[in-house]
Amino acid sequence: MSALDAFNGQHIQAIVILWILLGGLVGVASGAVTGMAIGGKALGDYKLAAMMGSMYAAMPVIPGIIVGTIILAWA
Secondary structure (H helix, E strand, O other): OOOHHHHHOOOOOHHHHHHHHHHOOOOOHHHHHHHHHHHHHHOOOHHHHHHHHHHHHHHHHHHHHHHHHHHHHHH
């Protein structure tokens, strides 16, 4: 029995899309804050550091959520 069978097949696609979007937004926000905290002073530009941090932090989040969803579907 799959962990996603609790919904009996209803709204599974919407839930997956919601988690991908939510995870992406959290990854972007946390990357921006971390980029400002770590690289802002070194670069001298906090906006550039936030942009770079948000871009690089979101890269591993989306594939991680997709792999996690696949694992849940097969469990």
